[in-house]
Amino acid sequence: MTDYVIILISTVLVNNFVLVKFLGLCPFMGVSKKLDAALGMGLATTFVLTLSSVMSYLLYTYLLAPFELEYLKTIGFILSIAAVVGFTEMAIHKSSPALYQVLGIYLPLITTNCAVLGVALLNIGEDHNFIESAFYGFGAAIGFTMVMVLFASIRERVDAGDVPMPFKGAPIALITAGLMSLAFMGFGGLV
Amino acid sequence: MSMFAGILIFLGLALAFGLLLGYAAVRFRIEGNPLAEIIDKKLPQTQCGQCGYPGCKPYAEALAKGEAEVNLCIPGGEPTMIEIAEILQVEPKPMQAEATEPKPKMLAVIDEDICIGCVLCIKACPVDAIIGTTKMMHTVIEKECTGCELCVPVCPVDCIDMVMEKPNLKNWKWPEPKAAAERTE
Structure with missing residues (x-):
């Protein structure tokens, strides 16, 4: 049990996928202008990340490894991730049209969100078992969502602030992201 | 051997995912927007x-x-x-x-002496507030009129005027104080 808690803390805080491993930066910059959209994106990614890390594990352990097809793991993972994203997209379109409108182009982009493939590959690299894979994916997603929400909240406030002309828009957002990344370094050595 | 296994596995995977997405497309079908x-x-x-x-x-x-x-x-x-x-x-x-700035509510009024009964304003009215029929004089139901002015341009004899709603017991209110109006701006 302690192992799972450690995995969660490690993925959410210490090895945060966005701010420490620098994966999944596209939605991090793209969908963080509004708090609602950031939260929606985080939840969609949580669903996809958890499901795809479990599916990738099953795919690798029961289909690829027994037939010595490990070299096909990347294409196999991409295939399963794309299917999960396609499913999520349809489900969101049906259940929450407003969220679908806001996420727009970024929803299909979860497919190419490198955090999703990164989690699948790291699971294999670190020899996680089934439950550990699920926790690893879930923790990474919670970390992603948390950072998205924090970053979007900061950006909403920064937008209202008096930013010097050359720093308006993307530059101040990148500086903010850098400072957040520095702050997360403080968690190093926690686990 | 391993090559064929790979081909078969990926064929099977693609088929399974294809079926799943096909089912989802039917299950989560969206009617309209x-x-x-x-x-x-x-x-x-x-x-x-x-x-x-x-x-x-x-x-x-x-x-x-x-x-x-x-x-x-x-x-x-x-x-x-x-x-x-x-x-x-x-x-x-x-x-x-x-x-x-809130406009005072206006009402359309048909000058019944000039009206030729062309029914053009009846067709234009979005809330069916104008009654009348061909070659008969038309009139406006005050209660229904929203003051949208859509009937004014279509009248060929310009017999429709927009007038201020007459205050009565239901719609009368205190005139807005000047100072308060300036503060809210």
Whole structure:
């Protein structure tokens, strides 16, 4: 049990996928202008990340490894991730049209969100078992969502602030992201 | 051997995912644009056409597609604009100048001596507030008229005037104090 808690803390805080491993930066910059959209994106990614890390594990352990097809793991993972994203997209379109409108182009982009493939590959690299894979994916997603929400909240406030002309828009957002990344370094050595 | 296993496994995977997505496409089928429905409910449904669209529904559809500005609904005014901006997650835009200051409610009145009974204004009225029939004089039901002015331009003999609503027991209110009006601006 302690192992799972450690995995969660490690993925959410210490090895945060966005701010420490620098994966999944596209939605991090793209969908963080509004708090609602950031939260929606985080939840969609949580669903996809958890499901795809479990599916990738099953795919690798029961289909690829027994037939010595490990070299096909990347294409196999991409295939399963794309299917999960396609499913999520349809489900969101049906259940929450407003969220679908806001996420727009970024929803299909979860497919190419490198955090999703990164989690699948790291699971294999670190020899996680089934439950550990699920926790690893879930923790990474919670970390992603948390950072998205924090970053979007900061950006909403920064937008209202008096930013010097050359720093308006993307530059101040990148500086903010850098400072957040520095702050997360403080968690190093926690686990 | 391993090569064929690989081909078979990926064929099987693609087939399974294809079936799953095909099922999901049927299961989560969307009729029309649900976002347009949500916006349509927020609009005042006067069908006045002052936004430049034929009615509230077409305006809602244009909004859902992102083709229209959020600040066009004049009867809805600022509250509606803010609600629409919230649904679409866009920045609220200030209403056009004429829409921000509340206009006194106007009523259409038909000068019954001039009316030739052409029924053009009846067709134009979005709320069916004009009664009358061909070659018979028309008149406006005051209670129904929203003051949208759509009947004014279609009248061939210019017999429709917009007049201030006469105050009665139901719609009379205190005149707004000057100082308060200036503060809120």
